Amino acid sequence: MRKFLKGFTLIEIIAVVAIVGIIIVALYSFFMNNFKVAQEEAKIASIESQAKRLQDTIKQWLQMADQQSIVGNSSTERVDMIVYEDNSSTSGTSVTIKYEPSTKGIRITKDGVITPYLEGKVTNFDVDDNPPQIVIQYTVDLGVRGQTRTYKIVYNRRYDW
Numbered sequence: 001m002r003k004f005l006k007g008f009t010l011i012e013i014i015a016v017v018a019i020v021g022i023i024i025v026a027l028y029s030f031f032m033n034n035f036k037v038a039q040e041e042a043k044i045a046s047i048e049s050q051a052k053r054l055q056d057t058i059k060q061w062l063q064m065a066d067q068q069s070i071v072g073n074s075s076t077e078r079v080d081m082i083v084y085e086d087n088s089s090t091s092g093t094s095v096t097i098k099y100e101p102s103t104k105g106i107r108i109t110k111d112g113v114i115t116p117y118l119e120g121k122v123t124n125f126d127v128d129d130n131p132p133q134i135v136i137q138y139t140v141d142l143g144v145r146g147q148t149r150t151y152k153i154v155y156n157r158r159y160d161w
Contacts, residue, residue: 040144047121048149051140054106054117055151058136061095067157072129072136077101079127079136099125099138106138123148132157 061083062070069082069092077099082092096109105119124139136153 044142044144044147047118047140047142050118051121051138051149051151055153058097058153059155062134062153062155065095066092067159070129070134070155070157072127072134074127074129077125077127079129079134097136104141124150132159 058079061081064085065081065083070079071081072079079097081095083095084092093111094109096107098107098109099105099122100107100116103116103119104122106117106122106125108115108117118140121140121143122138123141124137126135126137128135128137133154133156135155137150139148139150141148
């Protein structure tokens with residue numbers, strides 16, 4: 001008597017390989033999309049961190065500045081001030097915050113040393129100096145899907161006008 005060997009047919013093997021291939025492609029697409037989203041979110045977080053740090057630094061300088069030395073100019077897109085960073089200093093530190101349209105960045109000059117911030121990321125920079133209040137507002141391009149974020153600093157000088 002002849003026994004038939006049990007096994008898989010060629011069609012069954014091809015069907016299994018096709019199904020496994022489809023599953024692998026779907027998983028690959030899923031993980032690649034998640035990886036791209038994670039990279040975009042990391043990029044956004046980095047830019048937002050820089051913009052927030054700049055905002056905090058400007059606020060701190062405005063608080064430590066000689067209040068009468070704070071001068072904002074909307075036409076030149078800059079703010080100048082004399083900052084006293086420690087109590088032992090008799091003369092303050094000259095600080096200029098200026099928007100550079102050519103580089104789309106903000107340059108801070110502190111005692112002659114220029115430090116660029118957010119190069120290629122700032123799409124708008126406004127200074128509204130209406131004593132006793134000064135308003136500094138800048139818009140940052142987050143570099144992902146056209147997203148922008150606007151940061152606003154409103155500071156009231158501490159002396160009578």
